[in-house]
Amino acid sequence: MPDTPTAPVILADEPGTFPHSVLAERHPAIIRQVRDTLPYGPGQRRALDALLAECTGGVIDPLPADAHDHERWRTWGMDAYAGRSWYDVPWLWSESWFYRRLLHAVDYFAPGPWQGIDPFRPSKRAELDSPATDEELAALDDLAGRPEEEQARALLHGSLWGNRADLGFRLSAEGAEEAAAVPALVADDSERLWPLLGAPGTGTLCLVADNAGRELVPDLLLVAHLLAHGRIGRAVLHVKPHPYYVSDATTADVVDAVRRLTAAEGAAGEYGRGLWAALRDGRLALRAHPFSCSPLPYAEMPDDLRADFAAAAVTVVKGDLNYRRLVGDRYWPPTTPFAGVTGYFPGPVAALRTLKSDVITGLAPATEAALVAAEGQRWRTGGTHALIQVRT
Numbered sequence: 006m007p008d009t010p011t012a013p014v015i016l017a018d019e020p021g022t023f024p025h026s027v028l029a030e031r032h033p034a035i036i037r038q039v040r041d042t043l044p045y046g047p048g049q050r051r052a053l054d055a056l057l058a059e060c061t062g063g064v065i066d067p068l069p070a071d072a073h074d075h076e077r078w079r080t081w082g083m084d085a086y087a088g089r090s091w092y093d094v095p096w097l098w099s100e101s102w103f104y105r106r107l108l109h110a111v112d113y114f115a116p117g118p119w120q121g122i123d124p125f126r127p128s129k130r131a132e133l134d135s136p137a138t139d140e141e142l143a144a145l146d147d148l149a150g151r152p153e154e155e156q157a158r159a160l161l162h163g164s165l166w167g168n169r170a171d172l173g174f175r176l177s178a179e180g181a182e183e184a185a186a187v188p189a190l191v192a193d194d195s196e197r198l199w200p201l202l203g204a205p206g207t208g209t210l211c212l213v214a215d216n217a218g219r220e221l222v223p224d225l226l227l228v229a230h231l232l233a234h235g236r237i238g239r240a241v242l243h244v245k246p247h248p249y250y251v252s253d254a255t256t257a258d259v260v261d262a263v264r265r266l267t268a269a270e271g272a273a274g275e276y277g278r279g280l281w282a283a284l285r286d287g288r289l290a291l292r293a294h295p296f297s298c299s300p301l302p303y304a305e306m307p308d309d310l311r312a313d314f315a316a317a318a319v320t321v322v323k324g325d326l327n328y329r330r331l332v333g334d335r336y337w338p339p340t341t342p343f344a345g346v347t348g349y350f351p352g353p354v355a356a357l358r359t360l361k362s363d364v365i366t367g368l369a370p371a372t373e374a375a376l377v378a379a380e381g382q383r384w385r386t387g388g389t390h391a392l393i394q395v396r397t
């Protein structure tokens with residue numbers, strides 16, 4: 006691994022910064038949204054109110070000793086951070102902790118009637134059922150007659166820009182989606198990705214999914230296309246084992262998305278039936294590893310997950326949060342080489358991400374200078390720029 010100097014870990018302790026606004030504004034908005042969209046009983050509403058007070062002004066209070074994942078969270082740093090302000094621990098950690106505590110408040114893990122009920126399901130379903138999704142699926146028919154290579158490129162870009170549709174992000178950046186009408190890639194290594202996905206392919210693609218709905222649908226379309234055209238032999242789709250970051254995809258969301266596709270007309274329906282068959286015969290496998298909801302960077306991944314990625318021809322890592330975990334949630338100088346910070350990854354890795362937080366690596370000096378000249382630092386968090394970075 007090239008010798009990469011380290012950089013300061015991002016905390017949320019500075020008012021006026023993006024991480025601080027996530028803890029001080031976005032998390033309270035998410036609690037209010039959850040409280041309003043499902044008819045939770047008095048106990049759950051009290052717990053949500055207590056969480057609101059704790060996450061904005063209180064300290065980290067460990068999970069109850071009988072929580073199923075108490076031991077896991079201890080190894081992930083819970084004891085070390087107990088008693089400290091949410092703002093004073095790594096931002097990556099406190100955000101992840103927020104979602105775990107939210108699930109506790111709504112009895113997601115508690116035996117009883119609310120066990121396994123996704124608090125974010127109403128917003129995920131609304132997005133999947135929206136006319137915008139219909140339009141995107143209908144547009145596939147125009148693509149169907151094009152040369153295969155052109156289709157593959159279009160689907161890769163669909164998967165990349167699908168990351169702009171992020172329900173949690175919309176709570177605090179209304180309008181970002183519309184503002185980004187012109188795709189603006191700040192780094193594009195896609196020419197190094199295609200040889201890893203070249204026909205006749207027998208290799209495995211690992212795709213580490215991010216959001217459900219309008220991101221997961223194009224991710225699945227890309228996988229369906231690569232399988233159907235023999236560019237890969239098999240795909241492994243990593244999803245979250247439980248609801249996370251509002252819109253992150255779980256197995257239930259994959260099932261919803263595949264059913265949505267199979268019910269569609271034309272090319273979308275064909276892709277849907279291909280995915281259904283691939284799930285049934287094992288060419289498309291799902292993983293929901295606990296580490297996918299961990300508050301730690303991928304550099305600290307456990308051995309079984311490492312082995313999964315090591316066996317892939319390439320691992321494609323989707324979205325902003327996965328990028329933060331891939332390169333480390335640090336204030337890297339933007340020109341820090343991507344290959345250096347991902348040198349630990351056990352095989353070729355590609356990041357497909359729209360930029361929604363401060364972390365960035367691998368920019369050419371001229372690109373950084375042009376972005377700063379045009380936008381100050383807004384390009385880092387506005388969701389209007391994207392990147393494709395590859396380390397072979």
Ligand SMILES: O=P(O)(O)OC[C@@]1(O)O[C@H](CO)[C@@H](O)[C@@H]1O
Nearest residue numbers: 027171174324325326327361362
């Ligand atoms: O991973 P995703 O869905 O692309 O984005 C997740 C996100 O919306 O949440 C975090 C702030 O809460 C940021 O990392 C990012 O803006």
